Amino acid sequence: MDPQAAKFIGAGLACFALIGAGIGIGNIFGNYLSGALRNPSAAASQFTNLLIGFALAEATGLFGLLIALIILYG
Amino acid sequence: MEQFEITKIVDLDLFGHDISFTNSSLMMVLAFAVIVGYLLYAMRGRALVPTRLQSTAEVTYEYIAGMVKENIGEEGMKFFPWVFTIFIFILVLNIFGLIPGNFAVTSHIIVTFALAAMVWLVATFVGFWKHGVGYLRLFAPAGVPLWLMPIIIPIELTSYLIRPISHSVRLFANIMAGHTMLEVFAGFAVLLPWWGKIAPTGFMVAFTGLELLVAFLQAFIFTVLTCIYLNDAVNMHH
Numbered sequence: 001m002d003p004q005a006a007k008f009i010g011a012g013l014a015c016f017a018l019i020g021a022g023i024g025i026g027n028i029f030g031n032y033l034s035g036a037l038r039n040p041s042a043a044a045s046q047f048t049n050l051l052i053g054f055a056l057a058e059a060t061g062l063f064g065l066l067i068a069l070i071i072l073y074g
Numbered sequence: 075m076e077q078f079e080i081t082k083i084v085d086l087d088l089f090g091h092d093i094s095f096t097n098s099s100l101m102m103v104l105a106f107a108v109i110v111g112y113l114l115y116a117m118r119g120r121a122l123v124p125t126r127l128q129s130t131a132e133v134t135y136e137y138i139a140g141m142v143k144e145n146i147g148e149e150g151m152k153f154f155p156w157v158f159t160i161f162i163f164i165l166v167l168n169i170f171g172l173i174p175g176n177f178a179v180t181s182h183i184i185v186t187f188a189l190a191a192m193v194w195l196v197a198t199f200v201g202f203w204k205h206g207v208g209y210l211r212l213f214a215p216a217g218v219p220l221w222l223m224p225i226i227i228p229i230e231l232t233s234y235l236i237r238p239i240s241h242s243v244r245l246f247a248n249i250m251a252g253h254t255m256l257e258v259f260a261g262f263a264v265l266l267p268w269w270g271k272i273a274p275t276g277f278m279v280a281f282t283g284l285e286l287l288v289a290f291l292q293a294f295i296f297t298v299l300t301c302i303y304l305n306d307a308v309n310m311h312h
Binding site for chain 1: 141144145240243244247248251291294295298299302
């Protein structure tokens, strides 16, 4: 295979990590929303935790994106 | 891509190191001037009943002060000026980057990595300064059975060492991905005939609104994580 083509395929495969980030972020916000609808008075106090969970879930996916960028431009 | 290119404005050389004044430096200096100018101008009256402009500055202050108190406690207020500077600097740089034609400083990983490395070094230094060698207990959480320690300690150590990377990549990747997305859709709008330009242009308008939210959210998350890392160092809560 042409090394250039293999590079692009590898970068594309590395982006699969973002599937997990998508699932994780959807999970966090979905669960927050269902929890907030059940008990709206407690929702505001958990907003910071929501964003921390969002940030941590996103970071794992972004590592994959970083690998893709390193493959492409590194 | 052209929008991420760094161009030199003034060529400077320090003992063989390239320290040229670039468009990136220019944006940072502008952001600094805007922040200082805004805060000084907004607070010039120092009125007990604030004007509208003064209350925007006060709301920003109270917001970050509340975040620091909530995450680190009263003791954390020592770090408040630093945390506030980080927040407002990243927020203003992110919003500056959204103005068409402007350079987005935070879309370069070296800038965000320098910020994240500073946060990590300060947190580690504060931890060792406050707790001495006892700070290493952070890697061996209480209540974990002894036979699990050989697994837990490497995991905790790795997650601690990877903090500056995850901290910086989050901000950089979000801003860079957003700007790339805008550029791709702008490319559609240029290439398509007139009837095709409507949809991509409308999408770009909507997406710029979303990017404004992301600009704030990422500055907020960067600051919250700074507070959490500092909390680990100051209180060693796990």
